[in-house]
Amino acid sequence: MKTDFAASQLEALGKPTRLEIFRTLIRAGNEGLPVGALQERLDIAPSTLSHHLKTLLISGLITQERQATTLICRANYQSMQELIDYLMAECCIEGKGITEPGCSSSRC
Amino acid sequence: MKTDFAASQLEALGKPTRLEIFRTLIRAGNEGLPVGALQERLDIAPSTLSHHLKTLLISGLITQERQATTLICRANYQSMQELIDYLMAECCIEGKGITEPGCSSSRC
DNA sequence: ATTATAATTCGATAATTCCAGAAATACAGT
């Protein structure tokens, strides 16, 4: 994974509003949620929500599927997992081989 | 973990420059790296690096320890792990109980 | 005290980002 790509995903999650949107979708599971339902739950202006969803969509962290007039949004679990893996991927690679306290990477 | 706190950590990691700094420290392990070593490796202006380190420090993702004139920087593995846990904590909690493809949370 | 090294703060500029209201678009039903 390229640094810029990972950073764009982290940045997408780096605002409370967008993080709440994402976590709401994470909670929703594979059923997902329509944009309108998100808008009601989180009480964000529709245009603002749309922008945030676009940011999350472009970053690959969510997907959208059209069902007639409503757009179902879903968290992209795979993308999320890849991001987490990236963060820890080379954990302690330069260390002296001793166990790194607090590091829960499989490497350490 | 509060949303705002998690978002501030994600935001700290959400710029390529800071993400590289952090991953360099993740690779370095518990030995850590002096600010100067980071500056050489990543070729960032000292003042810019200092600002980014401050951001990471405030967010709790790194720690610093003074050794005479040099400042040793270390990734905070525990803080990192808590952040990752937070992202997945309530994964699929509203789902119908069916396995969520792509979701690797222990819950699913 | 003086010097040297390490790192931060200051100040300034350019660029980015957030947010919401208004208008526009997409789609389904009548």
Added chain:
DNA sequence: ACTGTATTTCTGGAATTATCGAATTATAAT
């Protein structure tokens, strides 16, 4: 075609952020 609902795009002002050079602070050695 018309209407209603859902969502996006356009626009722009306000606020934040990134970046760097220059000056400053902190610490240790002589």
